[in-house]
Amino acid sequence: MAMQVSWIDADRLKALVAQIMPQEPCEDEAPQAVEIETVPDAVSMSAIESWNAAMDWMEPVTAPLPAAEVMETEPAESLQPQPECEEPPKFLAESPEDNLENEDDHGMPLHNPAAALPLSRIRDKLRAIRQRATEAGILTRVSDAAPPSAPEAAMQAPIDVSSPAVADPVTPLPHTPIFEIPLGSRDERLAAFAAWARQVLHEDGGHVLVMSDE
Amino acid sequence: MIAIATASQKGGVGKTTLCINLAYSLARRGWRVLLIDTDPQGGVGLSLAKSTKAREGFHEFLIRGGDLNKIVVPTRLPELEILPAGQYDTCARQGWSVHEVPGRLADLLRGAELRGVDVVLMDTAAGMNGTTEAVVKACDFVVLPQQAEPLAIRSVPHLLETLARFRAEGAGVRVAGILLTMVMREQEMSLKVARELREMLPSNLMFQQSIPRMPSFLEASALGVPVALTKRNPPPEALIFDQIAAELEQRTGLSKQREKEHGHASLLD
Numbered sequence: 049m050a051m052q053v054s055w056i057d058a059d060r061l062k063a064l065v066a067q068i069m070p071q072e073p074c075e076d077e078a079p080q081a082v083e084i085e086t087v088p089d090a091v092s093m094s095a096i097e098s099w100n101a102a103m104d105w106m107e108p109v110t111a112p113l114p115a116a117e118v119m120e121t122e123p124a125e126s127l128q129p130q131p132e133c134e135e136p137p138k139f140l141a142e143s144p145e146d147n148l149e150n151e152d153d154h155g156m157p158l159h160n161p162a163a164a165l166p167l168s169r170i171r172d173k174l175r176a177i178r179q180r181a182t183e184a185g186i187l188t189r190v191s192d193a194a195p196p197s198a199p200e201a202a203m204q205a206p207i208d209v210s211s212p213a214v215a216d217p218v219t220p221l222p223h224t225p226i227f228e229i230p231l232g233s234r235d236e237r238l239a240a241f242a243a244w245a246r247q248v249l250h251e252d253g254g255h256v257l258v259m260s261d262e
Numbered sequence: 263m264i265a266i267a268t269a270s271q272k273g274g275v276g277k278t279t280l281c282i283n284l285a286y287s288l289a290r291r292g293w294r295v296l297l298i299d300t301d302p303q304g305g306v307g308l309s310l311a312k313s314t315k316a317r318e319g320f321h322e323f324l325i326r327g328g329d330l331n332k333i334v335v336p337t338r339l340p341e342l343e344i345l346p347a348g349q350y351d352t353c354a355r356q357g358w359s360v361h362e363v364p365g366r367l368a369d370l371l372r373g374a375e376l377r378g379v380d381v382v383l384m385d386t387a388a389g390m391n392g393t394t395e396a397v398v399k400a401c402d403f404v405v406l407p408q409q410a411e412p413l414a415i416r417s418v419p420h421l422l423e424t425l426a427r428f429r430a431e432g433a434g435v436r437v438a439g440i441l442l443t444m445v446m447r448e449q450e451m452s453l454k455v456a457r458e459l460r461e462m463l464p465s466n467l468m469f470q471q472s473i474p475r476m477p478s479f480l481e482a483s484a485l486g487v488p489v490a491l492t493k494r495n496p497p498p499e500a501l502i503f504d505q506i507a508a509e510l511e512q513r514t515g516l517s518k519q520r521e522k523e524h525g526h527a528s529l530l531d
Contacts, residue, residue: 054412056418
């Protein structure tokens with residue numbers, strides 16, 4: 049191409065463009081966000097189904113811990129690598145929101161196919177909490193119990209931190225509150241669970257991380 | 263919220279005209295826009311109202327910070343507000359620490375976000391040094407207006423080099439696109455320059471729309487209004503800025519954000 053007018057060295061320009069245009073994914077084929085199923089979605093289920101699903105969350109104390117089904121992520125296809133862009137990557141396909149997501153704890157966006165690492169970490173943490181709860185005898189099957197009517201019912205018995213049973217991972221705590229999932233909205237159920245978990249974990253300095261996938 | 267700067271090495275390429283009209287178009291398209299004049303010449307204020315000459319604005323904020331709400335000037339379009347340049351000479355006499363500028367700019371953008379602004383559009387002085395450099399670095403995107411004439415186009419590599427340096431220094435600013443301005447459709451040389459640049463640069467780095475040199479822009483300046491307001495019904499050239507606004511929405515992800523919020527509209531139900 050003749051360059052009588054602009055006098056610009058096309059090669060130099062190309063090199064500069066490469067420096068200011070980082071590789072970005074195609075906008076149309078951007079990976080979908082991976083949704084972490086925290087609690088069953090009451091809206092999409094009948095009350096009974098919802099309750100049963102909630103109860104599935106509770107495993108018997110003696111049962112071996114399965115892989116954390118409760119915190120299962122989306123089906124595997126959402127973690128599959130997305131098809132590669134046929135065209136050169138869109139220069140500005142990345143939205144400002146994506147930047148915010150990039151600033152999560154692990155520096156890995158959840159919508160990124162490579163987000164398996166943070167997800168597995170989250171799963172591990174949740175599994176550890178669950179295991180601790182099981183060992184302390186506070187995670188019990190409540191399928192035979194009558195459905196609770198209010199979140200408060202789940203929190204009626206405070207933990208006696210002075211009890212020697214707390215130190216014994218085998219003996220169930222006599223005053224350990226049983227978490228019974230209340231009926232109500234997702235937020236109400238999540239709040240009830242968080243309050244229960246805080247109560248249970250407080251004595252050994254544990255922390256509760258409440259996550260909402262909304 | 264996103265912050266967008268306009269920047270060019272050369273003066274007189276139409277940055278202020280672009281900013282005023284683009285801000286107006288974005289506001290008409292439903293975004294809450296804050297147009298900030300960081301150019302000591304105060305072109306935005308001079309273009310729109312006599313009263314802004316005496317107002318405090320951007321440069322006062324650079325010196326002492328404070329409450330953004332007290333210095334923002336509303337317009338008759340509720341979605342569009344303006345922060346004029348302020349009294350640059352008075353401020354320059356008092357002086358400000360270069361090191362404080364990034365922090366002040368961050369405060370400014372935070373204040374805009376708290377006001378509920380969707381888009382901050384920053385008009386800058388020509389050249390890429392001093393305050394303009396800090397402004398561009400503080401923004402999420404930069405639009406690069408390039409006058410379609412040989413001398414102006416030759417500054418493109420220098421401009422890109424500067425932006426590459428910004429990135430190397432850790433600035434997150436991204437190029438929203440190069441926008442050809444003051445294209446003289448009757449001048450073969452001007453068209454040739456535009457063609458050359460489009461052939462050399464990737465298409466996604468260039469705005470599809472360009473801005474022609476038209477007498478109506480002079481008329482708009484004389485009246486102190488965006489081009490769309492020079493006539494009761496917006497003249498055809500006003501649609502140029504609507505087109506640029508639409509492109510900008512796509513290039514910055516703004517349109518994606520709105521689609522996520524509202525989806526598509528139905529004509530009837």
